[in-house]
Amino acid sequence: MISQSSRSGYTLPVFACASAIAALSHIQNKNIKNIVSVDLIYPSKVVNIPIEQVARIGLNSALAITRSDPGDNLDLTRNTPVWVLVELVEQTQANSCKQILIKGGEGIGIQINNEGKCAIYHYAKKILHKNLKKYLKPTESIIVTIILPEGKQLAKRTSNESFGVVEGLSLLGTTGISQPLTAANQLTAYQEELTAKAKQFNSLVFCLGENGLELARKQGINPERIIKTANWLGPLLVTAGVQKLASLLLFGYHGKLIKLAGGIFHTHHYLADGRLEILVAHGAKIGCPNTKLQQLLKSSTTENGLKLLRDCDEQTGSNWTEKIYQSIAQTIDQRSQVYIRKHTDVNVRVGSVLFGRDRSIIVSSNHGKLIMSNEICK
Template sequence: MTKPRAGYTLPVFACASAIAALQHLQNNQNNETVSFDLIEPSETVTIPIQQVAKINKNTALAITISDPGDNLDLTRNTPIWATVELRENSDKNEQEQIIIKGGEGIGKQIKSNNKDAIYSYANKLLKHNLKQYLNPTEAIIITIILPEGKKLAKRTSNEAFGVIEGLSLLGTSGISQPLSSPDQLNSYQQELKEKAKQFDTLVFCLGENGLDLARKSGINSQQLIKTANWLGPLLVTAATEKINAILLFGYHGKLIKLAGGIFHTHHHLADGRLEILVSHGVKMGLDNAILQQLLDCETTEEALQLLRKIDAETNNTFTEKIYQSIVETIDKRTQLYIRKYVDFDVNIGSIVFGRDRTIIMSSKTGKNLQQQLTTQHE
């Protein structure tokens, strides 16, 4: 088996586009590639340039194409545009020499006054690499554009975590590791085996938001395992290593898949989230009209808000009943999944949280495990 190929994160392609646009403005270069420092890690990378052109005397546009490597990544082959406007830096103010903006397809952070979702690594990467091309009397405004950003964002959980209208230029590194590859699974399994030597209870977190929330809830960070989408194989590994209990801690729009027997949670492989939620609505006796409205929702977050709205208007507790049913089903389906592969009983508990990063529901076992974990860490 060939080793999975790493690629690059979106900030890298944004930086490459910006460099190509600036070089075209300064000396009319039409570079087929640009090379620059990734900073994290400290290495030089060469990125192909798809197109570059002047918009007017002081502004140029360049385009790169995203390549995340051997990753099931929805941004694969996405065009990343950067326009660079060259201006005079009359005050020779370093703070104002490079201004970075988000254009079409770059998300807005609703919890930060709709600030562009261009995070620290992207800002650092752009400023570090563009500054060397400028003399003190020059200033630039860089605008990053993702023409497909709004459309692609609908297929992510961005909105659930406060980013709307597009994608984020996120990441702490320029390298896009193949998280969905067997090589990455092996890395997670090795981490789990090491932690199994110290603990008999672990907490499985699907992503960074789950990890962060679990830490803030008082759980020992040494007992946290990031699973990405590899829940199934990691559950089996945990049972093989004789882990007695696992707390599943995740965003409801991901963890709900386990209630439907889906144990590899990447959207490229399987979905069914709304169908699972609606089936529990049927179980709880919701009217057909409400069930149809739930099926018409675009996301599970939208369905959750609809349920809460119906509860408020009708003085019902459908949300609580449905989600209690979902988390208890997650526990049962997960135990059955493990028993298919390993003759060992693992105590499973589940906690799901929503867009506002507050817990929606805990299973009975999930609540008990959380109490034990936080008490032990006090």
């Protein structure tokens, strides 16, 4: 549960929807008084969203602007402007038979693994369609273009590129409510969940984010043993020690888990990085050539570093990817075990599983393999 002192906000699709409603209403000469009502769908709730600006661009087009408010989150989209351009056309003139055509403008990411489609996902499309359709006559169609002016710049501070989204941010989410998952008091809720599950199981799994949850289940891991941790690895490792777990599996994207190999136990990018430096250090440790290390250090992301290693292995028949990542995984295990023992004087066996952007497993540590095979699967 979330503390009453935490303020929930709304996800980006909600603000895009509010801007779209405001722009359409302006075209229709309706007075919105700088606020619009949005049906969130999930949850079933109608909320009022402030409109910062709205203006007519042409006879049948208007632009409206809202500002993102994610609540008490360490969210980089806080206060970012969300522009939506709405163009009203007769249905016979529309480029599509659909009454509502949604497009991604500047700052909306592009899915390089999905034919270059804009990164506007199911919930965003659904909330836009449901809220806008009631304002349209059967003969009317609209083209809705979503623009995030700061999207390209903000995207550089996310792991979007690691998951195949470039040139901007994703309009994603499964709900309209942005829960304060990164607010300090959310840690208490995670600790309470861990404590409850430790009474049922002596071996649990930490998943760092949504991308790992589905993959963990596909690997046969019992969902009842999974704890979603967000970036709170350090405090939750200590809680695992306090609860005297026998073993713990860390299951996550390599661009996050690699930080633990460098002794960084809070993985939010606001607080610490060093991922490429850790990758290069382990390359040096196992004897990777200096020219390759120089290339690794110049990589823009750990995902690009992984690709460089894999390309090298394919071209030369080497095995640097396996060697380097096995060294990283073993170090994650060791440093995590030491961290728990230092703070609780309890020995917990820690294993790790690291996966890549394509959601395939890169490496499992020795302890990770043992825990996976003997303790946590259904």
